[in-house]
Amino acid sequence: MFSFMEMLKSLAPFFTAAVVIVLSPFVKERIPYAVSNYLVSTFNMWLARFCTPHITVVIEEKGELKSNQIYEAAKAHLHTLISDSTKPKRFKVSKEDRQTESTIDIIKDVEVIDYFREIKLKWKLRTEKEEYRYSPTKKYFELSFDKGYEMDVLDSYLDDIVDRYERIQKEDKVVRIYTCKEKNRDRVVYPEKDRDRNVNWSYVNLEHSATIEKLAMNPEQKEMLKDDLDRFLGGKDLYNKVGKSWKRGYLLYGPPGTGKSSLIAAMANYVKFNIYDLNLTAGLSNEDLRSILLSTTDRSILVIEDVDCCTKFYDKEKKHYTFTQSGLLNIMDGLWSSCGDERIIVFTTNHKDQLDPALLRPGRMDVHVHMSYCTMDGFKILASNYLNIEADHQLYRQIEGLLENVEVTPAEIAEELLKSGGTDVVLGGLVKFLEQKTLQKAKAAELKELLKSDDNTDVDVEGFVKFLKQEKLKNAKAAEAEQLLKIDHTYVDVDVDVEGLVKLFKQKKLEDAKAAETVQVNIQKNQN
Numbered sequence: 354m355f356s357f358m359e360m361l362k363s364l365a366p367f368f369t370a371a372v373v374i375v376l377s378p379f380v381k382e383r384i385p386y387a388v389s390n391y392l393v394s395t396f397n398m399w400l401a402r403f404c405t406p407h408i409t410v411v412i413e414e415k416g417e418l419k420s421n422q423i424y425e426a427a428k429a430h431l432h433t434l435i436s437d438s439t440k441p442k443r444f445k446v447s448k449e450d451r452q453t454e455s456t457i458d459i460i461k462d463v464e465v466i467d468y469f470r471e472i473k474l475k476w477k478l479r480t481e482k483e484e485y486r487y488s489p490t491k492k493y494f495e496l497s498f499d500k501g502y503e504m505d506v507l508d509s510y511l512d513d514i515v516d517r518y519e520r521i522q523k524e525d526k527v528v529r530i531y532t533c534k535e536k537n538r539d540r541v542v543y544p545e546k547d548r549d550r551n552v553n554w555s556y557v558n559l560e561h562s563a564t565i566e567k568l569a570m571n572p573e574q575k576e577m578l579k580d581d582l583d584r585f586l587g588g589k590d591l592y593n594k595v596g597k598s599w600k601r602g603y604l605l606y607g608p609p610g611t612g613k614s615s616l617i618a619a620m621a622n623y624v625k626f627n628i629y630d631l632n633l634t635a636g637l638s639n640e641d642l643r644s645i646l647l648s649t650t651d652r653s654i655l656v657i658e659d660v661d662c663c664t665k666f667y668d669k670e671k672k673h674y675t676f677t678q679s680g681l682l683n684i685m686d687g688l689w690s691s692c693g694d695e696r697i698i699v700f701t702t703n704h705k706d707q708l709d710p711a712l713l714r715p716g717r718m719d720v721h722v723h724m725s726y727c728t729m730d731g732f733k734i735l736a737s738n739y740l741n742i743e744a745d746h747q748l749y750r751q752i753e754g755l756l757e758n759v760e761v762t763p764a765e766i767a768e769e770l771l772k773s774g775g776t777d778v779v780l781g782g783l784v785k786f787l788e789q790k791t792l793q794k795a796k797a798a799e800l801k802e803l804l805k806s807d808d809n810t811d812v813d814v815e816g817f818v819k820f821l822k823q824e825k826l827k828n829a830k831a832a833e834a835e836q837l838l839k840i841d842h843t844y845v846d847v848d849v850d851v852e853g854l855v856k857l858f859k860q861k862k863l864e865d866a867k868a869a870e871t872v873q874v875n876i877q878k879n880q881n
């Protein structure tokens with residue numbers, strides 16, 4: 354089959370003949386100059402277009418192991434190109450739920466034209482299925498232009514595109530969070546060279562507005578963190594000089610709900626690095642982990658959450674432990690330190706005491722950050738975030754006193770502050786919540802003391818547990834009553850006969866329903 358180009362090339366003699374006829378003195382005399390001029394220039398254009406050989410550059414999405422920066426830059430460039438000006442004949446439009454504007458994108462095999470100086474450039478997105486059934490589809494761009502412009506395109510045009518991409522990445526970057534999809538790994542055996550390509554990251558934009566300033570944390574800790582990140586970002590020469598790889602390890606530890614994940618998002622927003630969230634519970638072998646590490650990009654944060662759980666994985670099928678903390682240490686000491694630049698690795702744990710001491714040795718994790726229960730400083734930040742309180746409030750002293758005596762996480766406080774009602778009502782609710790926690794703490798301590806005492810023959814543990822259960826029931830009933838009454842916390846008094854009240858309102862609801870039913874029946878009767 355003839356290709357379109359070949360067909361046009363074969364038509365060239367006919368065009369030549371046509372132009373000769375048109376330009377013969379006899380014909381020339383009879384047609385206006387403008388028309389003959391137009392015909393000649395059109396002919397030259399056709400000739401140049403179909404007879405000049407051109408070059409095609411292939412830009413693959415991935416290199417041997419990592420993604421190809423020129424591909425990413427080209428993708429971003431084409432995206433702006435077709436959004437702003439040149440629309441191809443066909444293009445995609447999409448809009449996700451929370452997006453404010455729709456997104457325009459290119460479709461594979463559809464040509465997008467760009468101009469650089471006097472050079473016309475044609476872009477096409479291509480895809481290709483690889484030889485192995487489950488291996489991911491290969492994507493690449495084809496960039497075609499006339500022969501003779503190779504230097505301009507490779508040295509100037511593509512360099513410009515990459516520079517612009519890097520600048521945008523640094524200044525205005527939308528941070529992405531990548532999670533690793535490891536599908537089909539067990540179903541097919543890949544040749545060694547293709548194993549790394551099977552690491553399939555999917556991403557979403559990190560729409561977490563967390564900033565270090567907005568976190569409920571000790572102010573000195575925040576300053577230390579920001580300084581440390583700044584020094585790390587600007588430390589290329591220093592790292593080179595001392596012969597250390599340009600990486601930084603952070604260990605975030607503390608109880609659940611103290612903001613470890615929020616801090617990671619805030620750090621990513623601060624340094625504008627993408628996050629690679631590594632889920633170690635997926636039963637990875639050390640070899641898998643090696644592939645995953647190699648597939649991440651520079652200027653990124655690799656996150657390993659709940660690192661204390663690493664030793665607990667037992668692969669039932671393979672009947673052996675897969676990934677271990679010592680595997681992680683080997684990776685960190687060897688592979689991690691030699692792959693890529695400007696990398697941050699963050700480990701989180703709720704149980705620092707359960708970590709392999711080798712992981713805590715100086716030099717492994719450069720910075721240890723303790724995420725603690727909420728302090729008054731932290732609370733004020735949360736109150737400013739959630740309730741816009743910038744100055745003092747009459748309940749602050751009471752709250753401060755309560756916070757000194759009870760362990761409450763910023764997550765718990767945040768939940769209370771999210772409740773509906775004005776500032777006074779919400780803070781009143783928080784006071785009640787903290788008082789309840791204080792009471793629970795006292796009771797738990799009492800119980801602990803009783804259980805610890807040598808002379809525990811007389812301790813009525815069962816009775817005490819029953820009492821606690823009753824208290825819980827009462828609280829649940831109070832919540833139910835509150836729901837029925839739809840009133841604020843402030844009016845639920847401790848002396849209220851909650852059970853009686855619930856009963857009363859249930860009865861009232863029943864009566865209301867019955868009355869509504871009677872009205873309905875009467876209407877029906879009248880209609881009939």
Ligand SMILES: Nc1ncnc2c1ncn2[C@@H]1O[C@H](COP(=O)(O)OP(=O)(O)OP(=O)(O)O)[C@@H](O)[C@H]1O
Nearest residue numbers: 568569570608609610611612613614615763764767
């Ligand atoms: N220090 C904090 N400052 C501000 N908000 C916080 C803080 N800690 C927790 N929160 C709030 O609580 C929610 C849950 O916190 P987060 O997931 O960051 O805690 P975590 O320590 O990572 O918990 P886990 O160990 O269970 O993963 C956050 O979305 C945020 O709204």
